[in-house]
Amino acid sequence: MSTQKTGTIAVFGATGQQGGAVVDALLDHKARVRALVRDPQSDRARTLAARGVELATVRADDPASLATALAAVEGFYFMTPEANSLEEVEAEIRIGTALVDAAAEAGVPHVVFNSVFGADRESGVPHHDSKHAIEQHLRKSGLRASMVRATAFMENFTNVMAPSLEQGEIVLRLPLPNDVPLKMISVRDIGRVAAALLLDTAQAPGGAVELVGDELTGPQIAAAFGAHAGLPARYEVLPLSVLPTDLDRVMFREFAKAAEYPTDSAVVCSIEPATLDLAEWIRASGWTAPTNVAGS
Numbered sequence: 001m002s003t004q005k006t007g008t009i010a011v012f013g014a015t016g017q018q019g020g021a022v023v024d025a026l027l028d029h030k031a032r033v034r035a036l037v038r039d040p041q042s043d044r045a046r047t048l049a050a051r052g053v054e055l056a057t058v059r060a061d062d063p064a065s066l067a068t069a070l071a072a073v074e075g076f077y078f079m080t081p082e083a084n085s086l087e088e089v090e091a092e093i094r095i096g097t098a099l100v101d102a103a104a105e106a107g108v109p110h111v112v113f114n115s116v117f118g119a120d121r122e123s124g125v126p127h128h129d130s131k132h133a134i135e136q137h138l139r140k141s142g143l144r145a146s147m148v149r150a151t152a153f154m155e156n157f158t159n160v161m162a163p164s165l166e167q168g169e170i171v172l173r174l175p176l177p178n179d180v181p182l183k184m185i186s187v188r189d190i191g192r193v194a195a196a197l198l199l200d201t202a203q204a205p206g207g208a209v210e211l212v213g214d215e216l217t218g219p220q221i222a223a224a225f226g227a228h229a230g231l232p233a234r235y236e237v238l239p240l241s242v243l244p245t246d247l248d249r250v251m252f253r254e255f256a257k258a259a260e261y262p263t264d265s266a267v268v269c270s271i272e273p274a275t276l277d278l279a280e281w282i283r284a285s286g287w288t289a290p291t292n293v294a295g296s
C-alpha cells in the first residue's frame with residue numbers, strides 16, 4: 001500500500017484503542033496526522049505528540065474548537081465513546097452528530113466513521129442503534145463518507161472475555177450459545193482498514209466495510225487458546241444475567257442471531273491482506289495462558 005494523500009488526516013479518539021490503531025497505521029504510511037484530543041497534557045496525548053502527531057484540543061460540544069481542528073484536513077476519522085447507559089447513548093449520538101456537522105461545515109473531503117457491525121439497520125441494541133443514527137446523519141450530510149463497522153475486538157480476550165486456567169485446562173465462558181459464531185477483528189486491523197480508506201488506497205464497496213477477521217463458536221475459541229497453550233480447553237455457556245448492563249444483555253441476545261447476518265471476510269482481506277484470524281492474533285499479541293485460578 002502506498003500513501004496517495006499528502007494532506008493532514010484528523011483523528012478523533014486517537015488516545016483510545018481503535019483511534020490509536022488508526023494513528024499507528026497512518027504513521028506507518030508516513031501520513032500527517034492531527035489528533036483531536038480533550039486533554040493535550042494527558043500521557044497518551046503527549047506520547048502521540050512525541051511520535052510527530054499534531055494535537056488539536058477540542059470539546060465535542062464546542063463547534064468552534066472542532067472547526068479549528070478540522071480546518072484544511074484531507075480526511076477525518078472518528079469513533080464514538082463507549083456507552084453503558086441510555087444517557088451515555090444519548091451523549092454518544094450528540095458527539096457523533098456534532099463531529100459530522102463540524103466536518104460538513106469545514107468541507108472535509110472524506111470522513112471515515114468507525115461504526116459497529118449491524119449499524120446498517122436498527123437492531124434494538126441501544127449502543128448500536130446510536131451508531132446507526134450517526135451513520136444516517138453522516139449519509140444525509142452530503143459528505144463523502146465511509147463506514148468501518150467493527151465486530152468484537154479480539155483484544156477483549158485480554159480483559160472482559162479473558163479465558164482462565166483451571167486445573168490445567170483453559171476455560172472460556174461467554175453468554176453465547178455453543179453453536180453461535182462470534183464475529184471478531186483485531187484492533188490493529190480496524191486501524192489498517194480505516195487508514196487504507198483515509199489514504200484512498202482502498203475503497204469501501206457500497207460505502208461500508210464490515211470488519212471481520214474471524215468467526216468462531218465458543219468451543220472453537222477455547223480450542224484456539226488451548227492449542228496455543230498446549231493445554232486442553234473447554235467452553236461453558238453463561239447466562240445473560242452475568243452481564244453488567246442491560247445494554248450488554250440486549251447486545252449478546254443480538255449476537256445469538258449471528259446466522260441471520262452473514263459476513264464476507266474477503267472484503268476485509270482485499271483491503272488488508274494480512275488481516276489476523278484468531279490463531280494469528282493469539283500469536284501476534286503474545287498471549288500466554290493465565291496463572292491457575294486459586295484453589296485449582
Ligand SMILES: NC(=O)c1ccc[n+]([C@@H]2O[C@H](COP(=O)([O-])OP(=O)(O)OC[C@H]3O[C@@H](n4cnc5c(N)ncnc54)[C@H](OP(=O)(O)O)[C@@H]3O)[C@@H](O)[C@H]2O)c1
Pocket residue numbers: 012013014015016017018019037038039042044059060079080081082083095115116117127150151152153156
Ligand atoms: N469492545 C468491542 O468489542 C467493540 C466492538 C465494536 C465496537 N465497539 C465500539 O467501540 C467504541 C469504543 O472504542 P475504543 O475501545 O477504541 O474506545 P476507547 O479505547 O475507550 O477510547 C475512547 C476515545 O474517545 C475519547 N473520548 C471519550 N469521550 C470523549 C468525549 N466526551 N470527548 C472527546 N473525546 C472523548 C477518549 O479520549 P480521552 O483520552 O480524552 O479519554 C479516547 O480517545 C464504542 O463506541 C463501542 O461501542 C466496541
